[in-house]
Amino acid sequence: MPVGWLFSGPYGRRHVHADNLIVKRALARLFFLPLLLLTALLGFQAYRTHHSVEAQLQAEKEKTETLQAIVERLSSERRVADVLVTDQTTAANGELRTTLLFVEYDGHGDPLPARRFVIVGQEVHIDALVVKFDGKFVQENDPLRGHSVALFTRIYGEHQSPDSADQIDHPGQIPPTYRGADFRVNNFESQLWNDFWRLADDPAYRQSMGVRVAQGEGVWRPFQPGYLYTVTLESNGGLNITSEKVRGIYSELLPQRAPAK
Numbered sequence: 001m002p003v004g005w006l007f008s009g010p011y012g013r014r015h016v017h018a019d020n021l022i023v024k025r026a027l028a029r030l031f032f033l034p035l036l037l038l039t040a041l042l043g044f045q046a047y048r049t050h051h052s053v054e055a056q057l058q059a060e061k062e063k064t065e066t067l068q069a070i071v072e073r074l075s076s077e078r079r080v081a082d083v084l085v086t087d088q089t090t091a092a093n094g095e096l097r098t099t100l101l102f103v104e105y106d107g108h109g110d111p112l113p114a115r116r117f118v119i120v121g122q123e124v125h126i127d128a129l130v131v132k133f134d135g136k137f138v139q140e141n142d143p144l145r146g147h148s149v150a151l152f153t154r155i156y157g158e159h160q161s162p163d164s165a166d167q168i169d170h171p172g173q174i175p176p177t178y179r180g181a182d183f184r185v186n187n188f189e190s191q192l193w194n195d196f197w198r199l200a201d202d203p204a205y206r207q208s209m210g211v212r213v214a215q216g217e218g219v220w221r222p223f224q225p226g227y228l229y230t231v232t233l234e235s236n237g238g239l240n241i242t243s244e245k246v247r248g249i250y251s252e253l254l255p256q257r258a259p260a261k
Contacts, residue, residue, distance in 0.1 A: 076234070076235045077232040077233065077234050077235070077240065078107075078147060078232060078233050078235070079105055079109065079230055079231075079232050080104060080105055080150060080177060080231055080232060080233045080239075081102060081103060081104045081105065081126075081152070081230070081231040082102075082103045082105075082111075082228060082229070082230050082231075083100055083101065083102050083103075083124070083126075083223070083228075083229040083230075083231070084100065084101040084227075084228060084229070084246075085098055085099065085100060085101075085223050085224060085225045085226075085227070086099045086100070086101050086116070086225075087099035087225075088122070088223075088224065088225055095120050095121075095159065096120070096121055096122055096159075097118055097119070097120060098118070098119050098120075098121065098122060098124065098157065098223055099116060099117075099118050100116065100117045100118070100119065100124065100155070100223070101114055101115075101116055102114065102115050102116070102117055102155070102168070103115075104152070104175075104176060104177045105177060106176070106177050106178075106179075107177065107178065112176050112177060115168075117155050117166045118166075119155065119156055119157035119160065119166075120156075120157040120158075120159040120160050121157030121158040121159040121160070122157070122158070122222045122223060122224070123157060123158035123220055123221065123222050123223070124155065124156075124157060124220060124221065124222075124223045124229075125155065125156050125157070125158070125162075125165075125218055125219075125220040126152060126154075126155050126168075126218060126219050126220065126231065126239075126241075127152070127153045127154050127155075127162070127165070127216065127217070127218040128150045128151060128152045128153055128216070128217055128218065128239060129150065129151045129153060129171070129193070129196055129214070129215075129216055129217075130148060130149070130150045130213075130214070130215060130216070130217045130233075130238050130239065131148060131149050131150075131192055131196070131199065131211055131213075131214050132148045132211070132212045132213040132214075132236065132237065132238065133145040133146075133147075133148065133210050133211055133212055133236075134210050134211070134212050135212070135236055137210050138235050138236045142210075143185075144184070144185060144188050144210075145210045145211075146235070147233075147235045148233055148234060148235060148236065148237060148238065149175075149178060149189070149192065149233075150175075150217075150233050150238075150239060151169050151171065151175045151193060151196075152168035152169045152175070153167070153168060153169065153171060153216075154166060154167055154168060155168055158220075171193070171196075172193055172194055172196075173190075173193060174186060174189045174190055174193060175193075191209070192209070192211075196214055197214075199211050199214035200214040200215060217238045217239050218239075219231060219239050219240065219241040220241075221241060221243075226245060226246055227243045227244065227245055227246060228243065228244055228245075228246050229241060229242070229243050230242050230243070230244075
């Protein structure tokens with residue numbers, strides 16, 4: 001029987017058509033399978049790249065925020081005392097006497113009991129012992145050494161000698177502004193103030209305590225009624241003093257007379 005008979009007639013043509021469909025489908029699979037795999041691979045790569053970029057952006061954002069926090073800690077100041085002139089008069093002997101209301105603040109910013117001092121003159125001198133810690137501790141916001149600390153020693157006027165000054169805090173003791181319930185802080189603070197001059201003179205001991213500088217500092221300026229004088233302590237530095245005019249009802253409670261000349 002001739003071979004052509006197999007492909008002749010409707011039956012043969014159907015088989016040939018079916019074979020062609022099978023071949024076409026096989027070719028289509030061979031073509032689309034790699035394309036599908038390539039598309040999936042490109043999609044996965046795009047997904048990974050997108051998330052990698054997001055992760056990098058997030059890491060850069062966190063790094064920037066950390067650096068900003070470090071800069072803020074290094075440059076920040078803490079209010080440690082406010083001073084007001086409650087009276088300024090000339091005594092019978094011709095001396096100008098200035099009465100001051102002195103208020104210190106604790107580490108939480110809460111005021112401690114107010115004290116009054118009378119100095120001779122208009123220029124008020126406030127002396128203190130100041131401990132400044134290594135910058136890395138300030139950067140890391142170390143619980144013990146994350147901020148400079150100060151102990152106010154004395155207050156006096158320009159017509160007084162330092163020896164005749166009024167004492168503010170007691171040398172060798174923890175200042176009221178730093179006393180707290182945490183015994184670790186108290187023990188560390190006690191050591192600082194008990195060994196203050198050793199810190200100033202002994203580099204090895206200073207380094208063991210994480211201290212950069214231990215020294216006496218003072219701020220002074222003319223004081224007059226109607227102004228609030230604020231003493232601040234830099235995180236990584238020393239003392240500063242600023243003033244602002246008292247406003248509102250508080251100004252009515254303070255003397256308004258000008259100092260005698």
